[in-house]
Structure formats: structure tokens, C-alpha cells
Amino acid sequence: MTETLNDAFSPHENRFSILRLQQLLALILVVFLSACMPVKEELVVVEQPQVIEVEKTTEYDPSPIVPATTLEVRFAQEALNTIGFKVGAVDGLWGPRSANAIRAFESQNKLTSANGHLSELNLHTLEIASGLSRQNYGNVPIKAPLGILAKLDKHVPLSAGPQLIIVDHEYKVLSKPNPYSSELLRLAPGTGIYVISKQDGYFEVESINRKRGYVRVD
Numbered sequence: 001m002t003e004t005l006n007d008a009f010s011p012h013e014n015r016f017s018i019l020r021l022q023q024l025l026a027l028i029l030v031v032f033l034s035a036c037m038p039v040k041e042e043l044v045v046v047e048q049p050q051v052i053e054v055e056k057t058t059e060y061d062p063s064p065i066v067p068a069t070t071l072e073v074r075f076a077q078e079a080l081n082t083i084g085f086k087v088g089a090v091d092g093l094w095g096p097r098s099a100n101a102i103r104a105f106e107s108q109n110k111l112t113s114a115n116g117h118l119s120e121l122n123l124h125t126l127e128i129a130s131g132l133s134r135q136n137y138g139n140v141p142i143k144a145p146l147g148i149l150a151k152l153d154k155h156v157p158l159s160a161g162p163q164l165i166i167v168d169h170e171y172k173v174l175s176k177p178n179p180y181s182s183e184l185l186r187l188a189p190g191t192g193i194y195v196i197s198k199q200d201g202y203f204e205v206e207s208i209n210r211k212r213g214y215v216r217v218d
Contacts (some may be wrong), residue, residue, distance in 0.1 A: 064117035088190020114161035173213035
């Protein structure tokens with residue numbers, strides 16, 4: 001009787017055990033598959049801080065440029081003439097008129113004085129004040145100095161009276177209209193003279209200090 005009951009319940013217990021085993025295997029499979037699946041990584045973008053470039057201010061040296069180049073001297077003379085500090089001819093020769101003009105310019109613009117010389121500071125300020133550029137100035141053809149004949153007014157004869165002109169370069173004033181006569185004085189570029197007459201290849205001139213003499217026609 002006991003064996004018969006055990007036999008009756010045995011198949012049911014077996015079916016129950018198989019079902020539990022299947023469930024366990026299914027759970028193990030799910031866990032295994034979950035472990036094998038790649039994990040999607042979230043990309044994190046880190047924003048870089050913006051770098052702001054600070055503009056550097058150029059400092060111009062106020063100390064004298066000794067000696068300045070001919071191009072720098074010509075530029076300074078042209079710029080000074082342009083803004084009203086008259087230096088006479090733009091000849092690349094730095095004389096007393098140019099030195100006095102740059103001192104006056106520095107004083108007007110409250111610049112550190114280079115004591116009558118050129119400096120990077122006053123050259124830079126001259127560029128701003130005149131509108132001229134040092135960089136492009138060398139590419140501009142330099143005007144040749146004009147002689148006395150070219151400066152005279154052709155519409156007014158000298159017989160009508162002396163003509164006042166400003167000479168562009170240096171002249172020797174001689175006591176007589178010949179090359180062997182004594183030298184009375186020299187006219188520096190930018191000097192004003194009266195031209196009185198023309199004779200034998202010479203101009204008769206009178207300087208501002210009332211000295212009369214003769215200058216060769218150029």
C-alpha cells in the first residue's frame with residue numbers, strides 16, 4: 001500500500017523538479033546574457049574655457065636715434081612741414097631748423113624730449129599727426145630740390161622788382177659774377193633771399209641781412 005502511494009506521487013514531484021530547474025536555467029541565462037551585453041557609455045563633453053588674448057600695447061622708445069637714417073630724417077622733415085613746423089627743404093640733412101622744429105613739436109604734444117634729435121616716440125607721433133607712413137615713405141619718389149631759376153615767377157620779370165624765394169639747397173654767394181671772386185657767405189637750405197637781376201650766368205641776390213652778391217644760375 002505504501003509503495004503504491006509513493007509511486008502515485010513520484011511523477012508529480014518529478015514534473016515539479018523539472019519545472020523549477022527550467023526556471024533556474026532561464027534565470028541563469030538571462031543573467032548571463034545581461035552580463036555579456038555591451039554597456040553604452042555616455043559621452044561627456046567638457047567645455048574648454050575660452051582664452052581671451054589681451055592686445056599688447058607697443059611702447060615707443062623716447063631716447064634719441066643717433067645717428068638717424070637719411071630716410072628717417074626725410075620722413076621727419078616731410079611730416080614736420082606737413083603739420084606746420086617748417087624746416088625748409090626735405091634734403092635728409094638734420095640741421096638747426098629741423099632740430100628746433102622737432103623740439104617745438106615735442107613740446108606741443110607733451111612728449112619726452114630727445115633734445116633736438118629723432119626718436120621712435122616722436123617719429124611715431126609724427127606719423128599720427130601728419131597722416132604719413134614711414135613704411136610707405138621710402139616707396140614715394142623724393143622730389144629733387146628746385147634751383148633758383150625754377151622758383152622764380154616766370155610771369156613777372158626781374159625788371160619789375162626783386163622776387164623773394166626760399167632756396168632748397170646750399171649756395172655760395174660771391175662778391176662778383178665770376179667763379180674766382182671771394183665768397184661772402186653761404187645760404188643754407190630754407191633761407192629766404194631776394195633775386196634782383198640775372199647777368200652772365202649769375203643771379204644778383206640780396207640776403208635777409210642785406211648782403212648783396214652773386215650766385216651761379218643752376
